[in-house]
Amino acid sequence: MSNGAREGGHPVLQMVDVGRHFLQGENQISILNGANFTLDAGETVALVAPSGTGKSTLLHLAGLLERPDDGDIIINGEACGHLPDERRTAIRRSEIGFVYQFHHLLPEFTALENIMMPQLITGLPKAEASERAAQLLDYMRIGHRAGHRPSELSGGEQQRVAIARAVANAPLILFADEPTGNLDPETAGYVFEALDALVRESGLSAVIATHNHDLASLMDRRVTLQDGLVVELT
Numbered sequence: 001m002s003n004g005a006r007e008g009g010h011p012v013l014q015m016v017d018v019g020r021h022f023l024q025g026e027n028q029i030s031i032l033n034g035a036n037f038t039l040d041a042g043e044t045v046a047l048v049a050p051s052g053t054g055k056s057t058l059l060h061l062a063g064l065l066e067r068p069d070d071g072d073i074i075i076n077g078e079a080c081g082h083l084p085d086e087r088r089t090a091i092r093r094s095e096i097g098f099v100y101q102f103h104h105l106l107p108e109f110t111a112l113e114n115i116m117m118p119q120l121i122t123g124l125p126k127a128e129a130s131e132r133a134a135q136l137l138d139y140m141r142i143g144h145r146a147g148h149r150p151s152e153l154s155g156g157e158q159q160r161v162a163i164a165r166a167v168a169n170a171p172l173i174l175f176a177d178e179p180t181g182n183l184d185p186e187t188a189g190y191v192f193e194a195l196d197a198l199v200r201e202s203g204l205s206a207v208i209a210t211h212n213h214d215l216a217s218l219m220d221r222r223v224t225l226q227d228g229l230v231v232e233l234t
């Protein structure tokens, strides 16, 4: 599952003085306010913070799904905050994988096809995309479910397909927003462990938001959000 040319040590993500502010009624609330965060190549970080403090906001900014109001997001040395949409999309497709709390799989396609999709979008031939998708399904121990649609899969299986899809293009960074938040504790445990193993064997860097402290303890570092800042947990 190696993704080849990814070396350890240098920062793959830098959030520099990032601000994100929302209007709620008459008031402006600052969810992030001068937040700084660095993720090194090959490093895994758990983002553990109470509901509503801004975990999704941070992941959406870092994953180039939204733009910061202040500061910048630097992916592998390239400042992305003010890039045109097309360049941000290209970086997102090649460098970033995203897993959501609810799988967000395409309902009309099989597990295999869902994992092939991001590869086909980047121009990989169908046979290669299919082979990689099958390998990932085997790795996640659901090879026998390749031909099933999402509605025919259990919650744990759906999330394993979503994880496989997120890493299909061998991204530099994987972001996961409560990837096991919708699963019972036992299923959450094995899905999280499968995610952790895949990330480590691929040499990926990852930021994973979770409420679960046991699962967070599997990561290299833990951070939280406090008063609009990213704070290290000891």
Ligand SMILES: Nc1ncnc2c1ncn2[C@@H]1O[C@H](COP(=O)(O)OP(=O)(O)OP(=O)(O)O)[C@@H](O)[C@H]1O
Binding pocket: 022, 023, 024, 031, 049, 050, 051, 052, 053, 054, 055, 056, 057, 058
């Ligand atoms: N587009 C928006 N407009 C206004 N307020 C927003 C917007 N997006 C997020 N917020 C607010 O920002 C705060 C943080 O939201 P966010 O979804 O990032 O929190 P979270 O920590 O991921 O929560 P949860 O664990 O419940 O998913 C919330 O109060 C939310 O209502």
